[in-house]
């Protein structure tokens with residue numbers, strides 16, 4: 107394993123501006139989540155407005171109190187104190203309610219978005235996953251979603267509530283005294299202007315910081331994924347140096363980001379301080395001139411922050427949006443990718459299909475042909491062995507059958523009709539694959555076999571396990587078929603995993619069976635009984651067998667020998683051996699000259 111591909115995690119994507127993002131279809135898709143939770147938003151905004159009303163009442167009651175000072179009648183003082191107490195209780199209750207709603211909204215939106223993204227990732231074509239490291243997808247699901255969520259959950263509702271507060275509080279202060287009102291109102295726009303300071307530097311530092319986070323996820327994902335290779339190749343120090351380098355960058359960029367943010371926040375607070383000083387000075391002069399009472403000045407001081415807040419928040423929101431854009435750009439790019447359409451097309455009829463490849467050409471990489479001029483056919487219900495050296499294109503043929511990729515030229519047909527005329531779902535439903543790459547899910551043995559056909563009965567699962575020669579070792583496990591396999595089947599041997607994957611395929615009850623090195627990890631005896639039983643449970647299937655072992659190949663009705671994506675020879679095993687061609691020399695090399703075993 108090389109640590110080089112880690113740099114993929116830092117790949118740059120084209121930058122989207124804030125405004126083009128606001129027009130982005132996917133961004134609107136995400137905003138449509140907000141619609142679903144509109145009552146949460148209405149409640150959160152409503153409770154925030156009630157809190158503003160309470161603040162206004164508090165300021166006005168203070169104004170009345172200080173305007174009466176020092177000769178406050180006893181009865182009035184008692185009433186005023188009661189009003190203050192009620193406001194305090196009201197504020198406590200609504201602050202609690204507001205936090206409660208926000209937390210419920212936050213979690214609901216996050217889980218909804220994660221579900222949407224994972225659903226989308228699953229529906230993307232296999233080519234996306236083959237060309238993107240899984241850690242990148244995990245990073246999208248976690249970090250970049252988190253950043254986008256902060257904007258969607260918190261900033262959106264503040265953007266609605268605070269302008270309304272601004273209007274009410276602004277009008278109130280103007281009514282106290284136009285000059286004081288204007289000073290308070292002027293602070294906000296000045297704060298907005300201050301957001302221009304170091305704006306570009308802030309965006310750059312945020313992007314650098316995001317990249318570091320992506321690298322951390324990438325390194326952790328790759329290391330844990332390939333932990334056996336890391337250990338067996340003693341790469342621990344290599345990984346550690348990589349993390350140390352990321353740590354160095356992470357600390358440097360974080361300090362840079364914090365410094366820039368601090369300078370921006372000092373500049374942003376400056377108009378507020380100046381407005382306060384100007385307001386006190388002018389307020390004192392107005393008091394001396396008898397234009398306002400002491401209460402007017404108190405109301406000004408109490409509400410100053412409330413008038414400036416919408417603009418301050420707008421500044422923060424723009425900053426957040428910039429971070430969201432920078433962090434969520436990749437999220438939106440992935441969400442914008444076209445999903446596989448698996449439902450359009452006709453259904454593949456039950457029963458073993460005939461399969462044919464007619465002059466098929468395919469390439470993964472422009473200019474490098476993987477399959478070319480490839481033609482062969484398999485009559486319904488018969489079996490074909492695909493044989494050839496490593497990299498010849500055998501697994502690619504299977505990928506075309508699954509429609510993970512489509513050929514560039516030529517046609518693949520099932521029952522004489524082009525594969526593209528069938529709904530992908532209906533074709534995949536009728537196919538089963540026993541692959542050399544076995545993936546077992548974290549769960550019990552039974553659950554792992556049931557993956558083949560969700561909803562299968564316990565008896566059906568046990569029957570499949572027996573046919574796959576898996577039942578003996580399953581029975582010996584501590585809890586039999588209900589034993590936990592552990593993450594990725596780590597507690598089982600390769601041969602045992604292979605037998606579970608065979609059981610899964612048997613349970614699937616498919617009509618097109620693909621066996622990709624199905625017995626590579628089985629001992630000779632188990633392989634022999636697997637071959638025997640295959641005739642029983644797969645008798646009604648069309649079978650494609652990819653194999654290197656002659657014992658597996660010779661059971662096939664027909665053999666196609668492939669090299670460099672082309673059919674080099676085809677025929678029965680006996681015909682190919684008697685021809686003294688590529689298949690025979692390939693087999694002689696494989697068997698050390700003992701090809702006579704076949705006859």
Ligand SMILES: Nc1ncnc2c1ncn2[C@@H]1O[C@H](COP(=O)(O)OP(=O)(O)OP(=O)(O)O)[C@@H](O)[C@H]1O
Pocket residue numbers: 236470471476494495496497498499500501502503
């Ligand atoms: N996702 C991919 N992207 C680019 N090239 C690929 C991809 N998958 C396979 N290839 C290339 O296509 C060629 C055929 O690969 P394929 O896996 O089909 O061979 P194979 O005959 O099944 O090999 P093996 O017997 O080793 O499994 C190889 O050169 C391989 O490197």
